[in-house]
Amino acid sequence: MTTLDTRSNPLGADVQGGATPGWKRYIPGHHWRTADEEFDACTLGFWLFLATEVLLFAGLFVGYTIMRFKFPDAFTNGSSYLDWRWGTLNTVVLLLSSYTMAASIRAFQLDRQKQGKILLSATFIFGLVFLLIKFTFEYTPKLSGWFIAFDPALPHYASLIDGQALGGLFKHVEGYGGKAPGQFFSYAFSEDPWEPLWWSIYYCATGIHALHVIIGMTLIAWCFRRAVLYKAYGPSHYTMVENTGLYWHLVDLIWIFLFPLLYLIH
Amino acid sequence: MTTLDNSRAHELGGHGHHEGSYLTPKGGFWTTVWDWATTVDHKKIGVMYLGAVLFMFFLGGLAALAVRTELLDPVRTIQVAATDAAGKPLLDAEGKQVMKTEIVGQTLARWIPPKDEAKLGTVDYGNQLYNRAFTLHGAIMVFMVIIPSIPASLGNFFIPLMLGAKDVAFPRLNLLSWYIYVTGSIFAVCSILIGGVDTGWTFYTPYSTTTDAEHANVVLMVLGAFILGFSSILTGLNFIVTVHKLRAPGMGWFDMPLFIWAMYSTSIIQVLATPVIGITLLLLVFERMFRIGIFDPSLGGDPVLYQHFFWFYSHPVVYVMILPAFGVISEIIPVHSHKKIFGYRAIAFASLGVALVSFLVWGHHMFASSGELGATVFSALTFLVAIPTAVKVFNWIATLYKGSIALTTPMLYALMFLFLFSIGGLTGLPLGALATDLHLHDSYFVVAHFHYVMMGGTIITFVAGLHHWWPKMFGKMYNQFWANVGAWTVFVGFNLTFFTQFFLGTQGMPRRYASYVSEYQTLHIWSTVGSYVLLLGFLIHLFVFIHSLVAGRKAPANPWGGLTLEWEAESPPIEHNFAHEPIVTHGPYDFETTVPPHWNAKDYPLPHLPANAH
Amino acid sequence: MLKTLTNNMTTTLAEGPTGWWSYGWRWFFQNFGVNHNAIETDRLYMIIFWICVGWFIFLMAIMMYCVVKYRRRPGVPAPYSPSHNTRLELVWTIVPCFFLFYIFLEGFHVYIDKLVAPGDSLQMTLTAKKWDWTITYPNGAASPERTLIGPDSTQFGGINKSPAARPVPIFYMPGDIPVHINMISQDVMHSFWVPDFRVKFDVFPNRYTTYWFQAKLKDAQASNLKDSTGKDVVTAQGEKVPFIDHFIFCAEYCGDQHSEMLGIIRIVPMAYYLAKTEEWNIEGKSPEEIGKLVFQSQGCSACHTVDGSKGAAPTWKDLYLSHQPTNQGSVLADDNYIRESIYTPQAKLVDGYPSNMPVYTSAQIDERRMQGLIAYMKSLSKFASSTPAPADPAAPAPEKK
């Protein structure tokens, strides 16, 4: 009773295709008096966990603030290489995903299984879109200098373009690559000696945030799987989607802070 | 007296009395191993933590002995007669003895010869070994021993029992945090195996980002500490929720044992401070791997920023180390003197108060580097944090008044704690005072201070708690006489080792010195001798415990007459802790009005209460 | 050395420590009253000490009393006593506050003294690097004097002259006048600590920190001291100079030789200090003399020798225009090679030596000093005066010609 395997399927004995949906068969852990208490405890625990996440990012924000205070010019200068349009697009994507996440929890609470699952997958896809934008349109050009032809930032550099690939689908901007953090920074036209520092902060903050997006997506996928296989969530039991949702909102919230701090410095 | 309302217990459907103890093997050897490896029982996890922590303590202790042995004799060169392979003295053409120069005092270098012949007998090589030894010692003791010691082993085992719960709130998370702990420790051990780390446990930049640049040891060690942080966060989070949600019926916040209060405060600090060190260590790893520059002055970063980040965690963490000890003392003293604790609420609030103020004093580690305004504020707050601690000491001593004091091993240790911790805490005052700290900072005075609080405070209390709860955990008594002999040996050895270091510090001996000018040698010799006595003391304890496990008398359920709920359970407890869910009808320290569980009024006479009592 | 100092100082000090608190200062401090701030620090320390001892004994006495008086007697219950007493608890919360507040105030007070240098002080700069200190005097000179110190347990309290001990710099400082030092590090953090002054401040690579002190010489009557080699310090005219030595320790962990990063501050009369710094002033000196001064003052002598004996680094004897076996092949040690070896030592590494030669910047070794060093190396080399060595870099170094 007290080893892992007995608890690995809290949904009861007959798993697949059982007539009763998983959430109805849910039994709380043996040390809880009621399922409600367990739910409260999980939520409390999760809020505490979110607090630790906030504090983790707080460290980054403090670092950001101090460095920006010390080198304001490097920060405005560095920020000018970020395209606020990609940033805004990503903000919108994440906001939408937050909405679908919340709606999906609601759907499960009302036992609308199908709607819930669709909304969950929508959230996942939004997450994916966010990452795609981040990696293909922001990280890759900055690190290699190769832009996709329809990148809205490209016209700025039209005069500097020095190469094309795949029939003009990709364009190489001279000297734009090399905006790596710290010591790897090798951008030829850097205007500020402290710009490498700005890029360090940029990559650390957005990179760690992206990692959180990935973790959030994994949780969502896991929820989705359980919803499909066991109908695990319903009106009386939805702890895991609820907490995944909380996590996702936090990831969103952190981006809401990062976006103006990184993209909108003037 | 009853704490068990049997009618209600039945209604709740207790499992009856035939359940075996949690220690009963589940089958053959491998079945049992598997059972332990996958257990979510907080008691087994507590025992697993205990084993891991004691093992790490042993490793850290060995490193400490290496440090002390090296300091026995400072590096110097002497002229010795050269000998040939057969050991005969070599003579030169004129028949005089050939003399050669030899570096002595490098004990570690002689034990661990360098791979590279050219380094043999160089001062640098000996120093490198020493620097690795003290870093290893500090890092192991802090991250792998003292932070998890009381919370993760005794806390895991006893929080649910004391709350009357069947388990912690998230049992699987609990097991996970043990595995994370082991993983982190393995990282650290790997880093030692591939060459060790010479940064000091504080990993100050820019030294830590530049040393051994081409090797991964520092990265591994820092990652290890980072991973251990997660384990600590998860444990703390688990405990907070457990305390909130799993108290037995009838147990209000102020009916909780003070150990629980202490653990609760500790957990708050763990949850709030550890993420900050997490991001700091992560940035340090990035710094080493990518030179991102946040702490690197040549790229515009700031090493002092690192110190701020580091101490923002590491100061609160010293209270993560000491608050659980306070909790244990608050249990031991009332039980072994059959006396209600004095000023329950004051102690409970002092725990919380210390937890909160501890977040505001980190700058006192940086008086020699930070600006005057900051330093002044931090100094003032440092003194503020001493007050709740002083209040607790007064309360414990007041509890002894008109008690019925038995000098059992746990009690003996608790009294030693009062002695040693007071010294440790009081020597924090000249460190907190700005003018004196500028002299004492980074000297052996600091080393002595923190060993008095960490070793004399926490480790001593850990051992005290172990003796207090040993019968409950393993169902066996131990030999009190030899345990007391061990305790006295540790006490003598400890003071010999570390009291001398106060004088070294005020006289100017800097810390982290592989060798020193000869003025300091006498005191260093005493200190080293003391550390061997300490080893002897701990070995005595080790044998007492092994003897107890192998041949100990069976322990009664409540050997000391405690009133907290864990003494209601069997020794060792059954798998679900209690046969019936306990319902709390008396306070944890009502020794004057309650006959403890498993005792009767004849063996445990209650005092005549005066009319105006309570 | 501390021991030697102490004996002299304490017996000759005009005013010893007085006051109730001063009892026992000798347990903690080797000497007393090197300067005003040190006196104040010791006083504060001892006051805190006695306050703590008072509290400690008070509490331990109660504890022991209880343990003896109320020890357990079988069958006898612990008598009832209240477990709460608001008035008592208030008292023991508030009374310590007064003590703590007093300690804080005093600490702050003396701290400000330690922080703020008087306006008329002598300005100097200090650079720290692994693992050496350099102090530059107001006239731009740096002290070339070094002495061997290190652990030596054979001669208790004595000074070590053994070959493995490191030569550490001696900084001459005038007594009875405030000295103000601006400190910067070239690599990692260090911390400048003179225990006798009871002050340390960290030295950072990215910003200046300051250190100031005023050391007593007049009242201390230290003229009967010997220097670390057992000799008197004498003027050019042969007069004995009164002086007092103080240790410098590096108090911030900085790597392998952190524990060897020592130095000595030698307090001497103003006149002698001026004479010394003038002697080391590079103005009006020949390049060769300048080179020799730099060799000693910048710490080259810690690793390099000039007499051909094997040290931690290649000897400078016969180095100039010789062929050096390096990891880039054999190299002719001409002016440019030497220059490169000093500003970017990692460029070519001499075989058989570690790569720990520190980088020197043009701020430390300016053009004049660089020329001086080269001239000095020239003067040490047998190749310099005769014809240059064969130009073929692959050829083995011409051992005998």
Ligand code: HEA
């Ligand atoms: C268990 C851990 C622990 C605890 C509890 C403490 C407790 C305290 N510490 Fe300590 N400290 C460390 C662990 C701890 N410390 C470590 C590890 C370091 C060094 C880290 C490193 O650099 O490697 C350090 C370093 C350190 C410094 C920095 C020194 C330096 O490097 O320059 C300072 C400075 O203020 C300080 C102060 C204090 C104070 C004021 C307390 C107070 O909380 C103490 C309060 C207790 C008492 C006051 C005694 C009990 C009370 C009485 C007996 C009643 C009578 C009292 C009065 C009337 C006041 N500590």
Ligand code: HEA
């Ligand atoms: C919990 C914390 C802790 C503990 C317990 C200890 C314990 C000891 N420490 Fe440690 N120490 C630190 C934390 C701790 N230390 C830290 C943080 C530093 C700073 C590092 C740095 O500068 O970076 C330090 C630094 C430090 C130094 C200074 C090094 C320097 O600055 O150059 C010295 C020197 O004497 C020292 C000595 C000792 C000794 C002799 C012990 C002894 O008490 C050890 C005794 C233990 C044993 C001998 C092991 C015996 C155990 C068993 C046999 C197992 C069985 C046990 C049971 C059954 C109970 N320590």
Ligand code: CUA
């Ligand atoms: Cu320089 Cu330690």
Ligand SMILES: [Cu+2]
């Ligand atoms: Cu602290």
